[in-house]
Amino acid sequence: MPKYQKQFRILVAVDCIIFGFDGAELKILLIKRDLEPEKGKWSLMGGFITEKENFDRGGARILKQLTGLEGVYMEQLHAFGHPDRDPHERTISVAYFALIDINKFENQISSDFHAEWFPLKKIPKLVFDHNNMVTKARERLRYKSAFHPILFELLPEKFTLPQLQSLYEGIFDTEFDKRNFSRKIQSTKLLVKQKDKDKESSKKGAYYYKLDKRRYAANLHAFLNIIPNPVIFNRL
């Protein structure tokens, strides 16, 4: 069998931008590298691709290592390949972003990696080009969530409309009219109102909702229009 003799071969990594929402702020999960190179610096969770796995599986493996989670929403973001992005040796990285329910995240696993959640507004200087990756992931999340119902992935099984709205408001850094927001969300028919209320964040309490999972699965690529006057976007 012929081989590609003269070409040079490159290290291939996968890095994950992991989003979580704590009820107030959108955050991403970072680790503190405790090995050289770049020991002690904050970084995205990542790793080299192994001989038998594709990118999707590599991303899932890395996510699981850090969070203990499987089967969560994950999507290829972009391949980063600047020749000097890793000064030690040329490495390309295929970045993925994941949306997880922050409550399911297993702290004991992540402590091996010294992981910490950082609010998007307080991301520290990261190794290599990881800050670029985070920026691109934010843009993609904004873009996509404006038209597709993916932000539910960040919420627990039961959540309230005010919670959902504050998530949207955080991502788009603006405020919506709650009457119009509620109407738009309800019009998707993706939510099922529960009988119990969340009493923690207000006196009156807000009704819980759950995803209608059948409908949700069928409508993952449905096209919504949740953001008023979507004149917001810089890039795809």
Add this chain to the structure above:
Amino acid sequence: MPKYQKQFRILVAVDCIIFGFDGAELKILLIKRDLEPEKGKWSLMGGFITEKENFDRGGARILKQLTGLEGVYMEQLHAFGHPDRDPHERTISVAYFALIDINKFENQISSDFHAEWFPLKKIPKLVFDHNNMVTKARERLRYKSAFHPILFELLPEKFTLPQLQSLYEGIFDTEFDKRNFSRKIQSTKLLVKQKDKDKESSKKGAYYYKLDKRRYAANLHAFLNIIPNPVIFNRL
């Protein structure tokens, strides 16, 4: 300086899905490989990444090799990394799609590669996973062109509204009302009506339009809504 000793390194390629529009049909440019492996089979134009270039530059280089064109619309599509996608040796590929004005395309250059334009409905069996790449590129083009003014990139400097409409209709495999289409396109204010007409495709003749390049550059990421009832999309 520390190195990543134990990891294995992989061949990294860039492949290009090159779209062109001949006035009637949307086509892509394929080459006939005249070297082993897979000699004689149809393939996307591609090549290995070189030591000093990033993906964008690699994609641009490959596009230029085949078409002689520079500075055209080009966008990273997806990184393909299935372990067996190239049976000869593990190779990952970062796919790009390009939109070119088919008239500018230089035939003499491409003859070195035995290139041919294929209508999207008649794509032959391609090497490796190139058919997957083409499918994904079509989906992306559909999705993106439904909301962003990028299809102008496929047309010559001067074009008519009927030409533009038939391009949209081809991509979305449907027909639009020409009055509504015209109104939507005009509302973008991206087009400048010329004084001369194209007399080739009708007796009455259709006015030429040109892009307002200033506005176009400023509105590349503008959000339109050209397709009626956009219930069309399978994926991002």
Add this chain to the structure above:
DNA sequence: TAAATAAATGTATTTACAACACTTATTATA
């Protein structure tokens, strides 16, 4: 029992979209 807090809800207006048909310019032909 009064005050404070946040949730829930309805309506009127404006805007955007979709559906629809006739007139015009030109060329070819009877």
Add this chain to the structure above:
DNA sequence: TATAATAAGTGTTGTAAATACATTTATTTA
């Protein structure tokens, strides 16, 4: 030279969606 054929160009009206906006309700605490 009048007529038919062809495709381009244009306007209006009804309907649905989006927006703007204020009051009532449930509950807790003082």
